[in-house]
Amino acid sequence: xxxxxxxxxxxxxxxxxxxxxxxxxxxxxxxxxxxxxxxxxxxxxxxxxxxxxxxxxxxxxxxxxxxxxxxxxxxxxxxxxxxxxxxxxxxxxxxxxxxxxxxxxxxxxxxxxxxxxxxxxxxxxxxxxxxxxxxxxxxxxxxxxxxxxxxxxxxxxxxxxxxxxxxxxxxxxxxxxxxxxxxxxxxxxxxxxxxxxxxxxxxxxxxxxxxxxxxxxxxxxxxxxxxxxxxxxxxxxxxxxxxxxxxxxxxxxxxxxxxxxxxxx
Amino acid sequence: xxxxxxxxxxxxxxxxxxxxxxxxxxxxxxxxxxxxxxxxxxxxxxxxxxxxxxxxxxxxxxxxxxxxxxxxxxxxxxxxxxxxxxxxxxxxxxxxxxxxxxxxxxxxxxxxxxxxxxxxxxxxxxxxxxxxxxxxxxxxxxxxxxxxxxxxxxxxxxxxxxxxxxxxxxxxxxxxxxxxxxxxxxxxxxxxxxxxxxxxxxxxxxxxxxxxxxxxxxxxxxxxxxxxxxxxxxxxxxxxxxxxxxxxxxxxxxxxxxxxxxxxxxxxxxxxxxxxxxxxxxxxxxxxxxxxxxxxxxxxxxxxxxxxxxxxxxxxxxxxxxxxxxxxxxxxxxxxxxxxxxxxxxxxxxxxxxxxxxxxxxxxxxxxxxxxxxxxxxxxxxxxxxxxxxxxxxxxxxxxxxxxxxxxxxxxxxxxxxxxxxxxxxxxxxxxxxxxxxxxxxxxxxxxxxxxxxxxxxxxxxxxxxxxxxxxxxxxxxxxxxxxxxxxxxxxxxxxxxxxxxxxxxxxxxxxxxxxxxxxxxx
Numbered sequence: 001x002x003x004x005x006x007x008x009x010x011x012x013x014x015x016x017x018x019x020x021x022x023x024x025x026x027x028x029x030x031x032x033x034x035x036x037x038x039x040x041x042x043x044x045x046x047x048x049x050x051x052x053x054x055x056x057x058x059x060x061x062x063x064x065x066x067x068x069x070x071x072x073x074x075x076x077x078x079x080x081x082x083x084x085x086x087x088x089x090x091x092x093x094x095x096x097x098x099x100x101x102x103x104x105x106x107x108x109x110x111x112x113x114x115x116x117x118x119x120x121x122x123x124x125x126x127x128x129x130x131x132x133x134x135x136x137x138x139x140x141x142x143x144x145x146x147x148x149x150x151x152x153x154x155x156x157x158x159x160x161x162x163x164x165x166x167x168x169x170x171x172x173x174x175x176x177x178x179x180x181x182x183x184x185x186x187x188x189x190x191x192x193x194x195x196x197x198x199x200x201x202x203x204x205x206x207x208x209x210x211x212x213x214x215x216x217x218x219x220x221x222x223x224x225x226x227x228x229x230x231x232x233x234x235x236x237x238x239x240x241x242x243x244x245x246x247x248x249x250x251x252x253x254x255x256x257x258x259x260x261x262x263x264x265x
Numbered sequence: 266x267x268x269x270x271x272x273x274x275x276x277x278x279x280x281x282x283x284x285x286x287x288x289x290x291x292x293x294x295x296x297x298x299x300x301x302x303x304x305x306x307x308x309x310x311x312x313x314x315x316x317x318x319x320x321x322x323x324x325x326x327x328x329x330x331x332x333x334x335x336x337x338x339x340x341x342x343x344x345x346x347x348x349x350x351x352x353x354x355x356x357x358x359x360x361x362x363x364x365x366x367x368x369x370x371x372x373x374x375x376x377x378x379x380x381x382x383x384x385x386x387x388x389x390x391x392x393x394x395x396x397x398x399x400x401x402x403x404x405x406x407x408x409x410x411x412x413x414x415x416x417x418x419x420x421x422x423x424x425x426x427x428x429x430x431x432x433x434x435x436x437x438x439x440x441x442x443x444x445x446x447x448x449x450x451x452x453x454x455x456x457x458x459x460x461x462x463x464x465x466x467x468x469x470x471x472x473x474x475x476x477x478x479x480x481x482x483x484x485x486x487x488x489x490x491x492x493x494x495x496x497x498x499x500x501x502x503x504x505x506x507x508x509x510x511x512x513x514x515x516x517x518x519x520x521x522x523x524x525x526x527x528x529x530x531x532x533x534x535x536x537x538x539x540x541x542x543x544x545x546x547x548x549x550x551x552x553x554x555x556x557x558x559x560x561x562x563x564x565x566x567x568x569x570x571x572x573x574x575x576x577x578x579x580x581x582x583x584x585x586x587x588x589x590x591x592x593x594x595x596x597x598x599x600x601x602x603x604x605x606x607x608x609x610x611x612x613x614x615x616x617x618x619x620x621x622x623x624x625x626x627x628x629x630x631x632x633x634x635x636x637x638x639x640x641x642x643x644x645x646x647x648x649x650x651x652x653x654x655x656x657x658x659x660x661x662x663x664x665x666x667x668x669x670x671x672x673x674x675x676x677x678x679x680x681x682x683x684x685x686x687x688x689x690x691x692x693x694x695x696x697x698x699x700x701x702x703x704x705x706x707x708x709x710x711x712x713x714x715x716x717x718x719x720x721x722x723x724x725x726x727x728x729x730x731x732x733x734x735x736x737x738x739x740x741x742x743x744x745x746x747x748x749x750x751x752x753x754x755x756x757x758x759x760x761x762x763x764x765x766x767x768x769x770x771x772x773x774x775x776x777x778x779x780x781x782x783x784x785x786x787x788x
Contacts, residue, residue: 003612003613003616007554007609008550011553011554011606011609027564029569029570030571031577051482071576072576073577133439133446134445134468136467136468136470136784138494139445139492139493139782141493142443142445143493143494145443147559150556150560151553151556151557164441177470179467179469179470181399182438182467185446189439210490211483212470215475217470217474218470218471238576
């Protein structure tokens with residue numbers, strides 16, 4: 001018992017102050033969204049698009065990248081013969097609409113999800129209970145969602161909590177590309193949540209299928225599973241950094257607005 | 266005639282053989298030889314089918330697409346005493362092959378997998394059910410299901426105990442908590458569990474099917490996400506396959522840094538699991554401390570490559586990110602701090618009687634059962650099996666640097682927790698030693714074309730046990746078959762077994778003491 005008390009004293013208070021203070025610093029090699037210096041592109045070069053494992057980069061009709069498909073791997077940056085592509089350091093990557101993730105490859109700056117409309121914000125802004133479903137997730141997105149519940153991040157202080165029963169939930173947080181074998185369970189879980197409810201897609205798999213885009217065994221994420229369902233928040237990454245997920249959730253609830261804290265390097 | 270594995274071809278981890286050097290045995294002799302080999306102390310590392318006869322690993326044969334023709338079975342046995350792997354094959358002409366599962370329970374899941382993927386019936390299999398609830402690759406179905414009949418996960422017969430006071434508890438696929446899906450069916454008498462059966466397959470994403478025809482630009486990303494918490498183990502196994510098939514050697518510096526990354530992966534997961542075990546017995550100090558410290562280890566992986574799970578670190582031919590002196594110094598500082606924190610947090614467990622009372626004598630797997638089931642990793646070592654592919658089947662850095670193998674005898678939750686703790690200390694020491702004399706030079710070579718008509722084997726001891734990859738190339742040097750065995754594939758049956766005669770409330774700690782991968786099993 002005494003040892004536990006001493007250990008507790010040594011441990012101290014370890015919860016981050018964010019968002020009332022700057023976020024914890026990210027590793028210097030953090031791979032945010034790829035940003036292109038288009039002036040350096042060689043005529044007709046397709047190296048980045050050809051290297052992309054998920055076809056996230058398109059060069060026809062303007063150079064664009066779909067961050068919903070992006071694995072934030074190092075492949076395009078490594079393939080560029082001119083070194084014109086770099087990973088931005090910004091962790092702010094969440095979007096409120098799927099189409100907002102399709103961005104110009106040359107334009108930098110954060111993605112900023114917008115807050116829920118007034119009524120929904122009133123309902124969920126100070127208390128949001130989420131049922132998480134992994135439907136083919138590789139346990140990386142799941143792990144970094146779980147991390148938000150540890151003392152370092154303490155998601156509970158924002159009134160956000162993961163709950164066991166969909167009947168207790170205000171929304172569903174989906175990870176994984178939605179495997180065919182999880183379709184029924186996912187649908188039943190979603191239907192068991194009372195209206196009004198939120199849908200949050202975390203990770204490139206849940207948004208687009210990620211590395212499994214086009215597999216007959218999966219649905220290519222939430223849109224393929226239920227094209228009529230409109231998710232309220234998309235958090236890209238493979239997996240997204242916990243800070244990216246937290247930033248998205250807090251923006252959704254209107255706890256952070258505008259630029260928020262500038263990214264620290 | 267004496268049946269033995271004497272005819273099998275022998276190779277070591279991280280090497281290849283031309284297919285012509287792999288003996289093709291008569292089917293009956295082949296399965297008898299497997300039984301004999303396992304009885305003599307070998308274990309199954311991999312056992313799988315491939316469409317086509319043994320002479321045609323050709324592109325057209327491709328593991329996935331051909332019709333109801335011949336299938337060749339390949340078996341890879343680990344001879345841990347001799348640090349070698351034995352391989353042989355046999356052609357199946359008809360619709361079935363002899364099951365060895367009654368004599369060798371460790372084969373049972375492999376046989377069901379072959380049945381599911383190729384539509385072959387393992388004759389005499391004692392519990393013949395699907396593994397992942399997927400459609401066969403050959404158009405032939407081992408259960409006689411029609412092509413338009415839906416295949417629903419976990420739908421089918423379960424082992425049942427009948428009786429007035431016996432009841433059944435069904436859990437999942439969606440569990441309480443942020444974890445992956447699976448279905449658990451308990452046969453209970455009051456609180457006592459008579460039997461647990463586990464049905465998986467919900468996470469099936471078609472990885473093996475999609476690897477055929479590769480390597481391509483997605484292959485490495487499949488490896489990184491086979492079991493996303495074992496990114497380094499699987500990515501390294503994949504890269505070693507390419508290196509061995511192309512005769513390219515990853516530079517010494519890359520091999521050492523891969524080793525460090527593998528141990529960081531082990532540290533993060535072992536620390537996290539000890540915390541979760543504490544949480545499951547409501548001992549909150551360790552649960553809370555370890556949850557945070559786990560993040561410290563993940564952040565050390567991110568220090569190397571920018572990603573907490575090591576995505577993008579390992580690449581064919583070496584690694585993508587080098588480590589300068591400043592980074593090494595930073596890692597040393599962080600490792601020291603995390604070691605102190607971990608030590609304080611984890612030692613609380615061993616000082617707390619209420620924790621030990623829950624861990625001890627719970628979920629026992631004795632050594633004989635562990636041997637019979639062919640367990641790997643910390644689960645095997647906790648049952649007293651001195652089995653670790655870093656020592657027994659060394660490749661890469663493990664040929665030059667050894668980690669003492671940590672074992673326990675009791676095979677209970679305590680043993681599986683304590684083995685993790687001992688491994689945490691060994692991993693930290695290993696990383697320190699490597700940082701002291703990190704080889705200089707390049708970090709990446711470039712693997713060129715892969716050898717045609719060859720078989721390559723690669724194992725890495727991930728934190729759950731060996732991640733075994735076997736690749737077979739066609740005449741053009743493309744993957745005609747790529748077989749992945751995640752350590753969880755060996756160990757899931759042990760979790761089911763550990764619940765026998767336990768209280769149903771012991772399930773969470775039994776489960777967490779193994780902490781097996783759903784996606785690694787389902788692929």
